[in-house]
Amino acid sequence: MATDDDGDRARGRTGSRDASVQTVEKTLAILEHVAHRGGATARDVSEALGYPLPTAYRLMQALVQSDYLVHLRAEHRFELGYKLDRLGLSLHRQVGVPRPVRQEVARLHEQADAAAYFAVYRGADVVVAHVVDSPARPRLTPLSFGFHEAAHATAFGKIMLAGMTPESVDQYLDVHGMHRLTDSTMTSRDELDAHLAMVAQRGIAWEHEEFVPGMTCAAAGVRNQAGMIVGAVAISAPSESVDAARERRLAHQLRDASNQVSRYYRSGRVRGTAA
Template sequence: MTAPDSGMASVQKAFALLDVIAADPRGATAKDISTELGMPLPSVYRLLQTLVASEHVVHLRGQRRYGLGYKVHALDLSLRRQVGTPVTVRRAVRELHVSADAAAYFAVYRGDAIVVAHVVDSLRRPRIDPLDFGFTDAAHATAFGKILLSRMDDHEVADYLGRHGMRPLTERTLSTPEELAQELGRVRSEGIAVEREEFVPGASCLAAPVVDAAGRTLGSVAVSLRPEDFERRHRSIAPVLRGAADRVGRALRAAEGCPAGPPAG
């Protein structure tokens, strides 16, 4: 018989434990983790001991808490290298920021995950918090998430929602699969995704797909603005955004087989 804390079950528990520690800037106590995960304290301590030894977790003895270790930072750096954004793509996103006069984003799709790979903003046109490198959440409530979902068939979307849900983030967030299906149909027909304060209040977004030579969607480019600016300008920004998506797609195709530069926030 397999021990309860061995094999895949143990790996899943270790990741869940890391999520609990990461959720609080102060870290977490063993009791916090036990309560949050419904896991016996002895099992928590065994996993913590293993993760401390591997340096993925650090024991903050003076606070009687556990925090993330430097190995987690090393994983973040590795992800940034793997998702590395070519210089030509970064240049195209910066040009989009200037020409659209809006915060500009480039997101890549890794399977059914969204990774924000590059953001260009300014004090006048700040990025949406928390849309920074590595953000992967809330596909149903973001413009580049809707682009990703629009490339899936109905069964794939249902499977995605079954795994990720449709958490309401604002009073404007789409709340049912039926509403989302109607929205995705519009995205497919227009080739542009719109999000009006569905992710965070006070910000609206527009996104366009980035495709490869075979027409497969690799990711998307997006812009965000304050709602009053967005309503006034989004129609004029749409062709600028489509042009940027085309330039990014061509830049990615040209960069195939060439080393990518590090992503910049």
């Protein structure tokens, strides 16, 4: 038979768990703030995040002890610690883009004269895993390693959504939504479904200023041995530079790159070279 003491202990355990979760959330918020600001004092963090100054300082010192922050005492400020770099390297290894695939993306960048991307599934997300660009042909902001949003508005996202089952698309959009990013972004599910059907038929996904104004992107799917889309190669270029003739060239170059990367995932080889 439950007693009042049992209830108090249960509430105590729940309260302790809630406090622990709040501490983790505060700690992560501090890391993000320091990263975004390029460094910060405890007072900066206290004022920006609304934490009491002693709490901010205590959590930041704990992060220093764990090597996630460093304390520059002479400057009375904190900056990111070295363990974060090791975590970043581990993340890159886990996503793991093989060298032959990176070479194909670099080849696409050169041939298309455009920033080139490789995206993969990671769990339920569509994630940018590799980017090759140059000062003359820079990547789109924020399409860097780890970007995993707005599949409905990106070319690589569309080609990968087109390869999903309707149930998987439902699940993805239930989580991520269809937010309007530009005046051209599709926000109607019916419109997106019709577009994805066309993408699946053509094998190339185009995105005209739906993600970033003034920019056009295109993508082709990468397939595994079972013929299922497991990734995508993509390019981005200023819309004014993409006329009908260049669209045809880009489509050909994307198909060539996707065929080679697909070949790697089927056999471990690209263009006759061992992985």
